[in-house]
Amino acid sequence: MIIFKRFFSILWDSLKALQIFVFGILSLVVVIAFVAALGSIKRDKVPEGGALLLDLQGGLVEQKTAMDPQKLLLSGSASQQTLVKDIVDALALAKEDDRIKYLFLDLDNMDSSYILKLQRVAAAIKDFKTSEKRVIAFGTQYKQSALFLAAHADEVLMDPEGAALLEGYGMYRTYYKTMLENLDVTVNIFKVGKYKSALEPFFRDDMSDEDKEARLGILDNWWSAYTYEFEAARELEVGSIDRNLNNISTELKNAGGNLAQLSLDLKLVDRLVTSFELRQYLKSLTGEDEETEEYRAIGFNEYLSVERKPEKITGKKIAVITAVGGIVDGEAKSGSIGSTSLSKLIRKAGKDDDVAAIVLRVDSGGGSKSASEIIRQELAGLQADGMPVVVSMGSLAASGGYWISATADQIWASPTTLTGSIGIFGFLPTLEKTLARYGVYSDGVGTTPLSDMASLDRGIAPLYGELLQSVIDAGYQQFLETVAKGRNMTTEEVHEIAQGRIWSGEKALELGLVDQLGGLEQAISAAGEIAKVTDYSVWHVEAEITAQEQLVKALTSKVAETQTSHRSNLLVGLYQKLERDLRFLNQLNDPQGAYVICASCPMNP
Numbered sequence: 001m002i003i004f005k006r007f008f009s010i011l012w013d014s015l016k017a018l019q020i021f022v023f024g025i026l027s028l029v030v031v032i033a034f035v036a037a038l039g040s041i042k043r044d045k046v047p048e049g050g051a052l053l054l055d056l057q058g059g060l061v062e063q064k065t066a067m068d069p070q071k072l073l074l075s076g077s078a079s080q081q082t083l084v085k086d087i088v089d090a091l092a093l094a095k096e097d098d099r100i101k102y103l104f105l106d107l108d109n110m111d112s113s114y115i116l117k118l119q120r121v122a123a124a125i126k127d128f129k130t131s132e133k134r135v136i137a138f139g140t141q142y143k144q145s146a147l148f149l150a151a152h153a154d155e156v157l158m159d160p161e162g163a164a165l166l167e168g169y170g171m172y173r174t175y176y177k178t179m180l181e182n183l184d185v186t187v188n189i190f191k192v193g194k195y196k197s198a199l200e201p202f203f204r205d206d207m208s209d210e211d212k213e214a215r216l217g218i219l220d221n222w223w224s225a226y227t228y229e230f231e232a233a234r235e236l237e238v239g240s241i242d243r244n245l246n247n248i249s250t251e252l253k254n255a256g257g258n259l260a261q262l263s264l265d266l267k268l269v270d271r272l273v274t275s276f277e278l279r280q281y282l283k284s285l286t287g288e289d290e291e292t293e294e295y296r297a298i299g300f301n302e303y304l305s306v307e308r309k310p311e312k313i314t315g316k317k318i319a320v321i322t323a324v325g326g327i328v329d330g331e332a333k334s335g336s337i338g339s340t341s342l343s344k345l346i347r348k349a350g351k352d353d354d355v356a357a358i359v360l361r362v363d364s365g366g367g368s369k370s371a372s373e374i375i376r377q378e379l380a381g382l383q384a385d386g387m388p389v390v391v392s393m394g395s396l397a398a399s400g401g402y403w404i405s406a407t408a409d410q411i412w413a414s415p416t417t418l419t420g421s422i423g424i425f426g427f428l429p430t431l432e433k434t435l436a437r438y439g440v441y442s443d444g445v446g447t448t449p450l451s452d453m454a455s456l457d458r459g460i461a462p463l464y465g466e467l468l469q470s471v472i473d474a475g476y477q478q479f480l481e482t483v484a485k486g487r488n489m490t491t492e493e494v495h496e497i498a499q500g501r502i503w504s505g506e507k508a509l510e511l512g513l514v515d516q517l518g519g520l521e522q523a524i525s526a527a528g529e530i531a532k533v534t535d536y537s538v539w540h541v542e543a544e545i546t547a548q549e550q551l552v553k554a555l556t557s558k559v560a561e562t563q564t565s566h567r568s569n570l571l572v573g574l575y576q577k578l579e580r581d582l583r584f585l586n587q588l589n590d591p592q593g594a595y596v597i598c599a600s601c602p603m604n605p
Helices: 001-044 067-073 084-094 117-131 144-150 177-182 209-231 241-246 250-253 259-265 276-284 300-307 340-351 369-384 432-437 462-487 491-497 504-512 520-529 547-562 570-586
Strands: 050-055 060-061 081-083 100-106 132-138 155-158 186-192 295-301 316-322 353-362 367-368 390-398 410-413 418-420 426-429 502-504 536-539 595-597
Touching: 001 316, 050 084, 050 276, 050 300, 060 084, 060 100, 060 117, 067 595, 081 084, 084 100, 084 300, 100 276, 100 300, 100 426, 117 132, 117 144, 117 209, 117 390, 117 426, 132 144, 132 276, 144 209, 155 241, 186 462, 209 241, 209 502, 209 504, 241 250, 250 259, 276 547, 316 340, 340 369, 353 369, 353 520, 369 390, 369 462, 390 520, 410 504, 410 520, 462 491, 502 504, 536 570
Parallel strands: 050 100, 050 295, 060 081, 100 132, 132 155, 316 353, 316 536, 353 390, 390 410, 390 418
Antiparallel strands: 186 426, 367 595, 418 502, 426 595
C-alpha cells in the first residue's frame, strides 16, 4: 500500500512539475512575442485613404472572461470575445480621422450576441456613417447577429457559396429528470416562486408552461427589436422578415434551392462576390499595400493601440464599475462577480474624494444570495453617506443581478434588457440510492440532531430539509423586502411581479422595477444630475492587473490568434449545453445553499 501511495505521489509531483515547465516555456514564448508585438505596433501606420477593419472575433461582451491558465494549457484554445467599448471607441476615433476613408466589416468569425450589444455597435456604425465615409460588410456566411450589423452597412457582400438567413430567437434547455431517476440520484430541491425555473432540468423532462410563458415574452421583445431595426436599416417593408420566414419553403424553391440566391432575393445582401472578386474590389477602393499586396487597412485593435489615448481623469468624477457574469462569494476574476473583489472596487471609488457618484453597470444573471447581499450592502453604505448610486443594466440584470441593483437611487435599463427573476432556490443532489445499488452504505452516530445532516452518500435528514426550506423562504422574503424598499412598493406588490418571473426592460418600466429606459451614457448623465455636477470626468474603476494576469492575458490573445474559424455541429452543441449545466452547478458556492440565479437568462442567445 505504501508503495502504491508513494508511486502516485511521485506521479502527481511529476505532472505538476511538467505543467510548471510547459507553462514556463509558453510564458517565455509569449513574453518574447509580446515584446515584438509592442515594437511592431509602434511601426504601424494608419493607411492614408485606407480602411478601418472591424474583424470581430467571437461574441460581443461588456467585459472579457478571464481564462484559467491551466485550462488554456490543457485545451490549447481560448474563447474569443470582443469588447463593445473597444468597437465604439475605435469607430468614434475613425469617424474624425481624415486618413480613414472606409469601414470594412469582416463578420465571418463573429458569434451570437445579445440584441442590446448589437444595437450599441450598430449605433456606433450609424454615427460613423455621418462622416460620409462608406461602410462595406463582407462574409462567407452570415449568422443572425453578424447580419444585424451588416444591415447597417452601405453595401453587404457575400460569397456565392454562402448564406444569410434569419431564424429568430429561441431558448431551449436539456432536461435530466429521467436520467437522474435511472441513476437513482436523489434531487433535493427547495425553491420559492412558480416562475423560478432554474432547477427544472433536474426534476422535469420538459419546460413548464410558466417557464415557456416568461421566456416567450422575452423572445418576442428581442425579435421585435431585431426585425424593426433590421428592416429600417435595409429599407425593407415593415413585417417583411416574418412574412418571408413563414413562406421560406416557397421562397427557396423560387431561388432554385440556392441559399445565396435566396439571400439576394430577400434583399438581405446586395451582391454575391467570390473571395478573389472581393479582394480586387476592396483594393480598388483603398489601393494596394506594397508589402502584403492586399487592400490597405488597419485592424481596429491595432488602430486603438496607436490612436486611443489614456483617459484624462481630472476634477469631479463619475465612477463606473462594471459587474459582469455570475455572482459568487469571495474573489473572482474578470467575467465573474466576486463579493469580495467587487466590494473592493466599490470601496475604492467611495474613498476617492473627487467621486461625485457611482454608476454600476450590471450584466449578470445572478448567483449566490449571500454574495449579492454583501455587494448591495456595500453600495447602500455609500448611499447612506450621501453618495448617489445609479444602476445601468446591460443585456442581463436578473435575480442576483437585480438584487444588487434594487436599492440604487435610479435604475436604467434597455427595452431589451432581461431583468426581474425575483426568486430564490436551494439545490442538493445526493447519491445514497445510487451507492446502495452497488452495495455501498454509510452509517454512524452524532452528538446532536444537526450532526452531519447532509451528506452525498447518505442523503439529507428531514430536519435538514425543513431548515433549508425555511432559509429559502426567509431569503425570498428578504428579497421582496429589499426590492420593496428600493422601489418604494409594498412586499405584496413586489410578490405579484416576482415569483422568479423574467421581464423585459420595457415591461419592467411599466411594473416599476426600473426608472428609465436608456443606455450607459444616459445613466452616467443621470448620476451627474443627482450629484449636481456638470463638469466631470468618467472614471472606469478596474482592479489592478497582476504580472501573472498580464501574462495569461497575452497568452490567451496569442492562442486566440492561432485559432481558425470553425462551424458548430450537433455533437459540439450538445457537449456545450452539458458543459454549461455542469458549470452552473459548479458555481453554487453560497454558504447557506441559497441562490438567486436566473437560469432563464441564456448564455448564448
